[in-house]
Amino acid sequence: MTTVSSTIVGALACQRNSFLKTFKTQVVSSFEYQNKNKKVKDEAPKEIKYAVELEDTILFPEGGGQPYDKGSLTLPNNEVVHVTSVLRDKLTALHITDAPVEPGTEVTVDLDWDRRIDLMQQHTGQHLLSAVFDTYKLETLSWSMGEIINYIELPEKVSDEIVAEVNAKVNKLIFEAIPIEVVTPDQHGGELDYSHIPDDYDLSQGIIRIVKIGQLDANPCCGTHLSSTSQIQSMSLLHQVSVRGGHSRLYFICGTRVYKYLSKQHELLKLVSGTHLSCQIEEVADKVALLNSNYRKALSREQNLLKELAADEASRIFTRFKNTDAKVDYVYRAENSPEFLILVQKELTTLINSDKESGTVVLFNGDYPSGTGGMVKILGPQAEVLQSELKSKIKNLKGGGKGNSFQGKIAKYEKGELETLFTYLDTFRN
Known part of the structure; x- marks a missing residue:
């Protein structure tokens, strides 16, 4: 009896x-899988998942x-088992599913192509x-692929001029349709940095893949990649954020x-310009600048009026x-x-400090309906008595x-408390 084993990560069909x-293969093993990295609350029902090991696969396990x-696995009886994720366990690719599949079963693997091509465009683009x-x-220094926006971490902030220059160069290289190929270290022949290869990947048993972009770049990488820079289609550099x-x-x-x-972003601009600003898209910047100027003037007027009211x-x-x-x-x-x-407190400071008698x-704010509470300040000789009251x-x-x-501070007012407080304080005004 022939024992079937799985293809190691590094030589998977998706990497070749x-x-x-789509791809036909057979199941090597299937077992209940518990994600040890996922924190599940004790009171939550246990979600049973299964790990399916295939002889070979076109579904890439996360890495790099x-x-x-x-994707999905279609069984001989046309039952479809969905693959929700693919993980790497050392040199083995594990397909995480909601149902087990009997070892030895012939299956057809179907790939979520829209997701794959998007991931390859981002990865090769990086x-x-x-x-x-x-x-x-x-x-x-590092990079991260997001659901929409990705980033690379650089050792220093780059000037806007350099960013624009790099953006233009990258898109020119995309247009030039530079071939991309995967080679072995021997085929490459040059020095390489292996420091980013995971510690649990056995280099003595595994396969090192070098992704080459023409004569421009060569880097070890386990991921799936495009075959030409033209397939990236385009790239846009957005903004920078300073970090540690x-x-x-x-x-x-x-x-x-x-x-x-x-x-x-265009739909957002249309919404802002048409609904909120009542102007054309090309007029948004000027309209916002005008609104900001008017806001600052109004804020200044409000501050002056508030000071006058406080002084009064x-x-x-x-x-x-x-x-x-x-x-x-x-x-x-x-x-x-x-x-x-x-x-008001600032205006009264001289009075309170200069005349101890x-x-x-009592300064206080907030209301009951909002539920936001408020603050209380008491300044003067009777502060201790009044705070108790x-x-x-x-x-x-x-x-x-x-x-x-x-x-x-008052976390929140209970119903009727403000009225009681007013009644009490008004006795001092009568």
Whole structure:
């Protein structure tokens, strides 16, 4: 009896020919699989998955920065078993499914081609992009393929001029349709960096694949790749974000993602220009600049008015304390922002600090319907007495202070608490 074994990762059918879309093979083994890296809550029902090992496969297991393929296995009785992911266990590719498949079963493997071609466009695009940056002595430290946008991490932030220059060069190389091939280290003959090969990949038993883009680039890589730079179609470099150690992440998209991203952004611009700005798309920048200018002016006017109101309120309280026997007053704002109360406090600071026998002011804000709570500040000789009274009337008031000051927060007002507080504080105004 002949024992069937699986093809090792490095020599899989998908790695020998990344354009195969369907493939006949047989099942070597099938067993229940538990993803040890996936954290599952104890109360959640256990999701049973199975790992199916095939004699060979056109479904690529994740690796080299490239996500796994998806596809299906069609059994002789036409039953279809969906492959939700493909993982690498050392040198073995495991197809993760929702159902087991009997070893020895002949199956037809079908590839989710739309996903594969997209992944290849991004992956080969990254190789090409990194190769161009190498000519600027900017090494790619790492890279990540996202659902929509990818990035490479560079050792430093790159000027906008260099980014534009690289963008143009990359798209020129795409247009030139440079051949891409996979060779062995012996066929390549030059020095190579093997530092990025996973530690659990047995180099003595495995196969090292060198992906070459013409004479421009040669790098060890286990992923599936295009056969020509023209198949990348196009690339767009988007923006940079500074990260740890002075490094920079440069975001990019390739292939069909370029026109999809452009279409999405264009629809967004149409929505913003037509619905929100009432202008043509080409007028959006000017319209936003005008709105921003008007907003700043309005904000400045609001700040000045708020200061005037705060000064008037402080003056009212100061005059009342000075000309009457009143010892307590309060300022209330329904809005949760503390800005107005802080302005009033600043205006009253001189009064409170210079005259220890002056009145006491309670500053508070927030409302019941919003459920957002508010803040409380008490300034003056009776701060200690008043804070005790307020805490007895407002359940969620937390805070502290000493001497002539108290500051606290109200997580939320309970129903009727504000009315009770107003009734209490109004007794000091009568």
